[in-house]
Amino acid sequence: MxxxxxxxxxxxxxxxxxxxxxxxxxxxxxxxxxxxxxxFADTPAGNQQAQNTSDAREIVCRRMPPPAGTRIGPRNICRTQAEWDLLQQQNREEVERQQDASHYSRGN
Known part of the structure; x- marks a missing residue:
């Protein structure tokens, strides 16, 4: 109009x-x-891949809670999105490893 x-x-x-x-x-x-x-928000596949790589290099800051039992306030940690993704994957693998290890009995 x-x-x-x-x-x-x-x-x-x-x-x-x-x-x-x-x-x-x-x-x-x-x-x-x-x-x-x-x-018109959809992007072609070629642009999508380029956008993902630029997103992976983008700096992302996250507020981390203080350690338990301290009076220190929360702190900001800044990393690239790729680093955050890798850290999340490593944490997930460690949790799965711990869960798998707890299922095995040590024998008697």
């Missing part, structure tokens, strides 16, 4: 309740203009 059409619609409205109607029309117009932009 172009601004000229919105302008014509606003001019034809009666004086009573014009402010509410104007707000409604402008809201609808903004929704119509913004809605198609989401339809």
């Amino acid at each position: 172009s601004s000229a059409v919105v302008g014509l619609l606003i001019q034809e409205l009666p004086k009573g309740g014009m402010m509410m109607t104007r707000t409604l029309i402008l809201g609808i117009a903004a929704t119509i203009v913004a809605a198609p932009s989401g339809a």
